[in-house]
Amino acid sequence: MDGETAEEPVPPQGAPCGPGSGGAPALGGRREPKKYAVTDDYQLSKQVLGLGVNGKVLECFHRRTGQKCALKLLYDSPKARQEVDHHWQASGGPHIVRILDVYENMHHSKRCLLIVMECMEGGELFSRIQERGDQAFTEREAAEIMRDIGTAIQFLHSQNIAHRDVKPENLLYTSKEKDAVLKLTDFGFAKETTQNALQTPCYTPYYVAPEVLGPEKYDKSCDMWSLGVIMYILLCGFPPFYSNTGQAISPGMKRRIRLGQYGFPNPEWSEVSEDAKQLIRLLLKTDPTERLTITQFMNHPWINQSMVVPQTPLHTARVLQEDRDHWDEVKEEMTSALATMRVDYDQVQIKDLKTSNNRLLNKRRKKQAGGGSSASQGCNNQ
Ligand SMILES: Nc1ncnc2c1ncn2[C@@H]1O[C@H](COP(=O)(O)OP(=O)(O)O)[C@@H](O)[C@H]1O
Ligand SMILES: [Mg+2]
Numbered sequence: 001m002d003g004e005t006a007e008e009p010v011p012p013q014g015a016p017c018g019p020g021s022g023g024a025p026a027l028g029g030r031r032e033p034k035k036y037a038v039t040d041d042y043q044l045s046k047q048v049l050g051l052g053v054n055g056k057v058l059e060c061f062h063r064r065t066g067q068k069c070a071l072k073l074l075y076d077s078p079k080a081r082q083e084v085d086h087h088w089q090a091s092g093g094p095h096i097v098r099i100l101d102v103y104e105n106m107h108h109s110k111r112c113l114l115i116v117m118e119c120m121e122g123g124e125l126f127s128r129i130q131e132r133g134d135q136a137f138t139e140r141e142a143a144e145i146m147r148d149i150g151t152a153i154q155f156l157h158s159q160n161i162a163h164r165d166v167k168p169e170n171l172l173y174t175s176k177e178k179d180a181v182l183k184l185t186d187f188g189f190a191k192e193t194t195q196n197a198l199q200t201p202c203y204t205p206y207y208v209a210p211e212v213l214g215p216e217k218y219d220k221s222c223d224m225w226s227l228g229v230i231m232y233i234l235l236c237g238f239p240p241f242y243s244n245t246g247q248a249i250s251p252g253m254k255r256r257i258r259l260g261q262y263g264f265p266n267p268e269w270s271e272v273s274e275d276a277k278q279l280i281r282l283l284l285k286t287d288p289t290e291r292l293t294i295t296q297f298m299n300h301p302w303i304n305q306s307m308v309v310p311q312t313p314l315h316t317a318r319v320l321q322e323d324r325d326h327w328d329e330v331k332e333e334m335t336s337a338l339a340t341m342r343v344d345y346d347q348v349q350i351k352d353l354k355t356s357n358n359r360l361l362n363k364r365r366k367k368q369a370g371g372g373s374s375a376s377q378g379c380n381n382q
Contacts, residue, residue, distance in 0.1 A: 055075070075110055076104070102115055166222075224283050228291075237318070253333065
């Protein structure tokens with residue numbers, strides 16, 4: 001999209017022309033996919049923009065306006081519905097890939113959901129840095145990129161959504177131009193973090209243990225860990241943890257992540273500011289409850305005063321270029337680490353609930369088990 005800025009406005013919904021004008025309600029509202037054929041509105045091309053685990057992303061063109069768009073095809077399932085709902089809820093937020101239309105169609109006699117998005121023609125974050133050649137990538141630029149990704153996460157967390165799959169392949173640029181905007185996409189693992197009735201105390205007595213009040217912190221802390229890994233790679237070109245074995249995730253790598261074993265080796269890190277290293281340490285804390293929250297991250301001087309971050313030239317572009325044969329492995333490793341983390345954190349949350357011996361919670365559990373009219377009667381804090 002032309003002339004787009006970081007503070008792009010939410011498009012006028014229901015505008016008479018152009019993609020996305022299907023009368024869908026604005027941000028946060030409940031929306032329904034269109035039931036007629038996507039091909040009535042869009043001309044699909046054979047060009048594959050991306051192949052993911054869940055399906056294909058194809059290039060397509062809006063028939064009336066000619067606008068180039070991207071179409072993600074998902075077979076219908078509760079998981080696919082969730083992806084659409086979460087992405088729809090986030091669409092229009094800052095640095096989030098915008099949804100233009102959603103269709104529910106039959107394809108080879110299977111029900112499908114088709115997400116039409118703005119086409120991110122600039123490609124992936126690290127490809128752009130790798131392609132820079134001689135022009136050095138600086139610490140200040142890294143800080144600006146981290147602020148942009150942080151802005152997207154801050155918006156999601158404020159909407160009670162944890163993305164849980166923030167990684168290089170899901171960070172795309174709008175165009176190849178200099179003023180391109182970096183955006184986050186792929187809500188396939190996003191999770192609502194609002195507490196359910198059992199987790200939400202009617203009152204918030206001061207004696208309730210923090211983990212009972214905030215198990216949703218685990219889901220959000222996945223995103224904070226991702227920010228730490230991405231920031232680390234931005235500053236040097238290689239990841240903080242790697243597997244060493246060619247496996248996507250080895251026992252050794254898992255252990256190093258768990259123990260927080262990583263360093264800031266020279267020469268790549270010798271000129272990087274202490275502020276940046278400190279921020280990485282706070283994001284890669286092994287105990288998820290100790291990691292920075294997104295608000296704390298956005299308030300850190302390295303982010304919040306990124307305009308005065310030193311313009312130190314980094315080794316990143318060179319290292320990415322030299323290690324390009326290993327980049328697919330780096331991506332696979334991050335994918336596996338996130339998958340492991342999601343499972344681990346889902347389990348801690350269940351355990352937390354089971355073992356928490358909170359008087360108020362137990363009373364409400366009993367009440368719910370006994371088919372009481374509503375465990376959350378009188379609770380409006382959902
Ligand atoms: N809006 C888009 N514009 C251009 N390419 C896209 C777009 N959305 C996704 N892609 C490409 O397709 C890939 C897979 O899409 P994604 O939504 O991440 O699906 P998956 O859930 O399969 O990972 C992305 O990594 C990217 O390369
Ligand atoms: Mg993806």
